[in-house]
Amino acid sequence: MSIQDEVMQLRGETLASIAAADTTDALEQVRVAVLGKSGSLTAYLRSMGQIAKEERATVGKTVNIVRAEVESALAQRKEALSASELEAQIAAGAVDITLPGRVQQMGTRHLISRITDEIAEIFHGIGYTVESGTEIETDYYNFEALNTPEDHPARGLQDTFYVVDKSGATKAVKGESDVLLRTQTSGVQAHVMETQKPPIYMIAPGKVYRRDVADPSHLPQFNQVEGLVVDKGITFGDLKGTLEYFVKQMFGEDRKTRLRPHFFPFTEPSAEADVSCGICHGEGCRFCKGTGWVEVLGCGMVDPNVFAYADIDPEVYSGFAFGMGVERIACLKYNVPDLRMLLNGDMRFLRQF
Numbered sequence: 001m002s003i004q005d006e007v008m009q010l011r012g013e014t015l016a017s018i019a020a021a022d023t024t025d026a027l028e029q030v031r032v033a034v035l036g037k038s039g040s041l042t043a044y045l046r047s048m049g050q051i052a053k054e055e056r057a058t059v060g061k062t063v064n065i066v067r068a069e070v071e072s073a074l075a076q077r078k079e080a081l082s083a084s085e086l087e088a089q090i091a092a093g094a095v096d097i098t099l100p101g102r103v104q105q106m107g108t109r110h111l112i113s114r115i116t117d118e119i120a121e122i123f124h125g126i127g128y129t130v131e132s133g134t135e136i137e138t139d140y141y142n143f144e145a146l147n148t149p150e151d152h153p154a155r156g157l158q159d160t161f162y163v164v165d166k167s168g169a170t171k172a173v174k175g176e177s178d179v180l181l182r183t184q185t186s187g188v189q190a191h192v193m194e195t196q197k198p199p200i201y202m203i204a205p206g207k208v209y210r211r212d213v214a215d216p217s218h219l220p221q222f223n224q225v226e227g228l229v230v231d232k233g234i235t236f237g238d239l240k241g242t243l244e245y246f247v248k249q250m251f252g253e254d255r256k257t258r259l260r261p262h263f264f265p266f267t268e269p270s271a272e273a274d275v276s277c278g279i280c281h282g283e284g285c286r287f288c289k290g291t292g293w294v295e296v297l298g299c300g301m302v303d304p305n306v307f308a309y310a311d312i313d314p315e316v317y318s319g320f321a322f323g324m325g326v327e328r329i330a331c332l333k334y335n336v337p338d339l340r341m342l343l344n345g346d347m348r349f350l351r352q353f
């Protein structure tokens, strides 16, 4: 076969392969095999020197024509394949605009945050400031400045997690002892009395930690709202009136309040406040364990020893304090039988509020 015929045969085969290529990748393979550095047509161009002189001009011309033909066939086929590949891609990723859209659920505030804000609003409305404290606290503020020195039996009920600093030492600043996760927001009382002068009318919401195992009425981590009033001439009557006002605002005008004597190291006298049961209205039911009352908070008149830590003269000033659990208030308000339900993250439950 003459070189001329060989080239023409290669032309025929190449054009057939181009027509048969069904993807741009396959087409590229044909191009490389024919026109690439070591492609079959390139080989003829390279070996021109070895072709007999008489033939060289005609063969050269044929090779160039064939190359041009192949190039244009490649370009045409590439265009066609690219277009159909793009179409396929678009079809695969297409959105069916006739389908109904997905409804985005609106988020709601968690009941715990809502009740915290409600409590804050009630007290803000009667002139209280809203203070904040830290969840990591020193032993001094969590216990000692609240008249609960080391070895005080009341500490036993509020054993907690101690935080160790990088050096491994648990002693913080001289005079203050260990660093811990606070067990109560009452420490904010001590901070506020150190930094503000009476009259003080404040509440302080925040998270606290206990070594309790979660059960229907206990959580190892929960929220409290602390209250503190320090002014001249504050009496137990002011405490009672304030709590009654709070209870009616939070639970409704028909709810009654009663105070039961109790012990807290930082108040004297101390009491626990109960609210008449919202389910049986005081008749006695399972929710209130047959008593007609449910406990909502601890309170009392600020102990003079606590004033002494903050250099406030108990002969001039008196005050009251209280502390309530936010989760407990939320459950009492909506008759939820188990505190843990607030933390399960079950949207069917949480969306009701």
Ligand code: DAH
Pocket (backbone or CB within 6 Å): 183, 184, 185, 186, 226, 227, 264, 266, 267, 297, 298, 299, 300, 320, 321, 322, 323, 324
């Ligand atoms: N800190 C107490 C607790 O966590 C609650 C409490 C009781 C706070 C009496 C007070 C108070 O301010 O006066 O159990």
